Each structure stands twice: as C-alpha cells, then as structure tokens.
Amino acid sequence: MYNIGIDLGGTHIAVGITDENGTLIIKDSIPTALPRVADEIINDIAELAKLLLSQAEISMDNVNWVGIGCPGTANIETGILEYANNLFFKNVPIKAMIEQHLSKICYIENDANAAAYGEFIAGAAIGSSSAVVITLGTGVGGGIIIDKKIFRGSNFAGAELGHMVIELDGIECNCGRKGCFETYSSATGLIYMTKQVMVENNESTMWSLCEEDIAKVSGKTAFLAARAGDIAGKLVVDKYIRYLGIGLVNIINIFQPDVLCVGGGVSKEGDYLIKPLEAIIEKERYSKYSVKQTKLCTAELGNDAGIIGAAMLGLLYN
Numbered sequence: 001m002y003n004i005g006i007d008l009g010g011t012h013i014a015v016g017i018t019d020e021n022g023t024l025i026i027k028d029s030i031p032t033a034l035p036r037v038a039d040e041i042i043n044d045i046a047e048l049a050k051l052l053l054s055q056a057e058i059s060m061d062n063v064n065w066v067g068i069g070c071p072g073t074a075n076i077e078t079g080i081l082e083y084a085n086n087l088f089f090k091n092v093p094i095k096a097m098i099e100q101h102l103s104k105i106c107y108i109e110n111d112a113n114a115a116a117y118g119e120f121i122a123g124a125a126i127g128s129s130s131a132v133v134i135t136l137g138t139g140v141g142g143g144i145i146i147d148k149k150i151f152r153g154s155n156f157a158g159a160e161l162g163h164m165v166i167e168l169d170g171i172e173c174n175c176g177r178k179g180c181f182e183t184y185s186s187a188t189g190l191i192y193m194t195k196q197v198m199v200e201n202n203e204s205t206m207w208s209l210c211e212e213d214i215a216k217v218s219g220k221t222a223f224l225a226a227r228a229g230d231i232a233g234k235l236v237v238d239k240y241i242r243y244l245g246i247g248l249v250n251i252i253n254i255f256q257p258d259v260l261c262v263g264g265g266v267s268k269e270g271d272y273l274i275k276p277l278e279a280i281i282e283k284e285r286y287s288k289y290s291v292k293q294t295k296l297c298t299a300e301l302g303n304d305a306g307i308i309g310a311a312m313l314g315l316l317y318n
Helices: 038-055 094-102 111-122 181-185 187-200 205-209 221-227 231-255 265-269 271-284 302-311
Strands: 002-008 012-019 024-031 063-070 073-075 080-084 089-092 106-110 131-136 140-146 259-263 295-298
Touching: 002 038, 002 111, 002 302, 012 038, 012 302, 024 038, 024 302, 038 063, 038 094, 063 094, 063 111, 063 302, 073 106, 080 094, 094 106, 106 111, 106 302, 111 131, 111 140, 111 259, 111 302, 131 231, 131 265, 140 181, 140 231, 181 187, 181 231, 187 205, 187 221, 187 231, 187 265, 205 221, 205 231, 221 231, 221 271, 231 259, 231 271, 259 265, 259 271, 265 271, 271 295
Parallel strands: 002 063, 063 106, 131 259, 259 295
Antiparallel strands: 002 012, 012 024, 073 080, 080 089, 131 140
C-alpha cells in the first residue's frame, strides 16, 4: 500500500507517493502560480497526484490516504486552512476539497510540522521520541515532536519558533515584533548581515564572490569568503552563528528534545556551521550536567521532508 504526500507552498506545489515506510517512490512539482482561487490549485494538485500514480503504475485502490502540509494555520479538527497569508487563503476547506477530488481520506497539517514529522519518520530524527526541527530559509520554520506526536498548540498555531525575541528592540520582523530569531537567523537575515558588512569593507572577498554586485549576495557568500580566509566574511559568519546559537540554546532549554535538526539551505555548510554551534550549546545549555543531552544535527531529507511527512500523517490517526 502507498500514501500520497503534498507540500503546498507559495511558489511551488510538490506531490509525491511513498510506501508505508515513508520511502519516496516518485515525485514532481508544479508552480503554485499565485494569485489563484483555491479551486484551481486543488484541481491541479489532484491532477498531478493522478498523473504520478499512473506513471508509477499504482492504482488508487492501493492508496491508504492523502496528506497535505500547508503554510499557515491548519485546523486538523475541521480540515480547514484557516489562514495562509502567502497563499491569500482564509477559511479554505482544503481537506474536503481534496477528498472530493481523490476519493481518499485526507489529513492536513502545517507545512513546517509536516516537514518535522518527515525527519522524525524517515530522516535525521528517526528512532527518537521527541525532536525539534528548524528550517533556515526565507524565515525560520519550526516543528516540534513530543512523545512521537506533533505539538500544535491549543489553536494549531504552535511551534512558531522563529518569532521568539533574541535581541531586545532589535530589527523589526514581518510579524510586527522587534528582534525575532527569524530576523537574525534565517537565510534572509544572513544575507542582510552580509550586505551590511560588505558596505563597510570594500576590499572583502565577498565583493568578488558576488561579481561586485551586492544584489547577488546569497546565504553562501559570507561562508565562502570565511573559508577563503576573508576577515570580513568570518565576521559575518561568527555573528550569524552567535545569533543562531542563542535561539538553539533557548529551544533546547525549553524542550530538551532527543534531537534538534537544523535544515534549510544554510544547513548545507555542515560541520562549519554545526561544530561552533555545538560549542555554544555545550557552554550555555541549562542541562550541562545532565547525563542525556540533545543531539544537534543537520536535517537529512531536504525538500522531500514536507512531502514525506505529509504522506505519513495518517500514522497519527490509524
């Protein structure tokens, strides 16, 4: 038997089919092409799912369920996506709509929660009982697994780890607060820091790395420069890691999970990122005298985490 997993994003919609162990059999994606009405988007999702089943020679009769990870507040009790600002969705009955198209039970979840569940089921957090997964992208996404279940909060809007303040009266965040973890530790925050330091250091290697065009700065720029021995690049990297470390220590102190996974593009820096973070955590964690400690690691599933996690959501209910 198989499961269908859907990762609904503001830019792309990814659909995949997994076996019952969470192994991805086939996947594909299409542009979300916003702004569009929900009916059009759901129709495209259903058509892509049917196409993948056909290509994999899998009958709908052999599908257990469909799972979908959505940005925003996904009410798992009503099946309604209550609010997703980047999709321009308000109170969309997404569960019922997908069930109508595919004639299979559908489970909905917040996309960051679904990605965390994917890592828990088939990735870096496999075998753990509790895990926290953060994704360093445009923002900082968070997903929390406690006692093998997704933590959602009382109103399904829990785990917004990117919106804890780590700098009093700091840079204003899109959420309206100042000094949010997301503002300093996302890839967006890293790029902002890089540009700031570049303006003050005209001789930095970072300028040549972005072809003398500051608009071409990426999350890799400072790390590449630091590896090459550039002082300004190292300044950016050290500052970024310091902020990221503050947030990670906060998360560990609150949840003390078995595993803390860091995903997103920045996580591809590997040990160059993880080793100094481990040093910060070892020094500052409240649990420094405990026998059991949280394992820090990079996420393993990449962009497939959301698909796999969504596909496996039925395990929470069956």
